[in-house]
Amino acid sequence: MSMQGSSSLRVCVTGGSGFIGSWLLRFLLQRGYSVHATVKNLKDEGETKHLEALDGAASRLWLFEMDLLDPTSILAAVNGTAGVFHLASPLILDGLQDPEKELLDPAVKGTLNVLRAAKECGVGRVVLVSSQAAMIPNPDWPVDVAVNEDSWADVDLLKKLQLWYCLSKTLAEKAAWEFASKEGLELVVINPGMVLGPILPPFAGASVKILLHLLQGAQFDMDNLYIGSVDVRDVAQALILLYENRLAQGRHLCLERIERWIDFVAKLAELYPEFPVKRVEEDKQPWVVRAESPSKKLIELGLHFTPLEKLIKDTVESLKSKGYLK
Numbered sequence: 001m002s003m004q005g006s007s008s009l010r011v012c013v014t015g016g017s018g019f020i021g022s023w024l025l026r027f028l029l030q031r032g033y034s035v036h037a038t039v040k041n042l043k044d045e046g047e048t049k050h051l052e053a054l055d056g057a058a059s060r061l062w063l064f065e066m067d068l069l070d071p072t073s074i075l076a077a078v079n080g081t082a083g084v085f086h087l088a089s090p091l092i093l094d095g096l097q098d099p100e101k102e103l104l105d106p107a108v109k110g111t112l113n114v115l116r117a118a119k120e121c122g123v124g125r126v127v128l129v130s131s132q133a134a135m136i137p138n139p140d141w142p143v144d145v146a147v148n149e150d151s152w153a154d155v156d157l158l159k160k161l162q163l164w165y166c167l168s169k170t171l172a173e174k175a176a177w178e179f180a181s182k183e184g185l186e187l188v189v190i191n192p193g194m195v196l197g198p199i200l201p202p203f204a205g206a207s208v209k210i211l212l213h214l215l216q217g218a219q220f221d222m223d224n225l226y227i228g229s230v231d232v233r234d235v236a237q238a239l240i241l242l243y244e245n246r247l248a249q250g251r252h253l254c255l256e257r258i259e260r261w262i263d264f265v266a267k268l269a270e271l272y273p274e275f276p277v278k279r280v281e282e283d284k285q286p287w288v289v290r291a292e293s294p295s296k297k298l299i300e301l302g303l304h305f306t307p308l309e310k311l312i313k314d315t316v317e318s319l320k321s322k323g324y325l326k
């Protein structure tokens, strides 16, 4: 990676306490950045302690309490920074009481609030974490072509299937592009698959818990959600590449490979015969065209993806070290 990030640069990371945010903070501090990171509750040590312990945090990390629906709290965090990494968004896949309030509002209105703050503060570049969930399911996609950045999830279908998280990411990304083009804000987007890998915060997040529960014998309907996985460290490195390479434009699929859910669960069962992993019996994703190294735009920027097997093993080791697995 080229050293374009000068140590005088100050950036804001929303959702800094999260699974991806914590790795991003670690790498940014390592590269000499000063960082304003947002957390939901400054009094919650579960959000702050692992960040304050990062190398460089004592002199170059500032934590801000931020609520995505409170523009003033966002402005305070963004003010004085040259770039914004917008990660904060609720990642809830089930058990929702009120999707509008719990997911859609913070994702869509929250993203717009962050972009407005960036515009108001004269921020030079915003890197938005969207998702592969904003790309699939797309019934209009050609049957023989692997999914790429041109694919958008079908909003009506997401509503019909009640895939609220996917809807929140799709609507948030669409709103972001519209705002950026109208207001002339420099925006670049990353669309990661299921993010796994070592956990820095005290608790495992939603995506790692899927792997954990698979190892414990649970089954998931991921037919409209899954097309591949990626290491959290690769996502964090990709975010920095996208920030530093001003010529990088548009959306960026971020996956080690495109595969079906049946493939992923079979690989996990093969690697961990000692766990009661239930293989998927029926492949319900004939529309997923498998592909090696599909994230061509990120590879061209210099990103090296962690191989799937290592990614799974590192996640399991991390779950063991945190006491989730024996």
Ligand SMILES: NC(=O)c1ccc[n+]([C@@H]2O[C@H](COP(=O)([O-])OP(=O)(O)OC[C@H]3O[C@@H](n4cnc5c(N)ncnc54)[C@H](OP(=O)(O)O)[C@@H]3O)[C@@H](O)[C@H]2O)c1
Pocket: 014, 015, 016, 017, 018, 019, 020, 021, 039, 040, 041, 047, 066, 067, 068, 069, 086, 087, 088, 089, 090, 091, 106, 129, 130, 131, 132, 169, 191, 192, 193, 194, 195, 196, 205, 206, 207
């Ligand atoms: N993990 C994946 O598989 C995956 C895949 C593709 C895209 N993404 C996207 O990547 C981003 C980060 O995800 P992650 O896996 O790191 O999840 P995470 O660990 O749950 O992190 C989400 C962060 O957003 C913050 N947040 C949520 N709602 C907020 C609100 N209303 N106001 C302020 N902050 C709020 C959370 O704060 P608290 O910790 O206090 O709740 C947390 O710091 C999200 O945008 C997610 O959609 C994740």
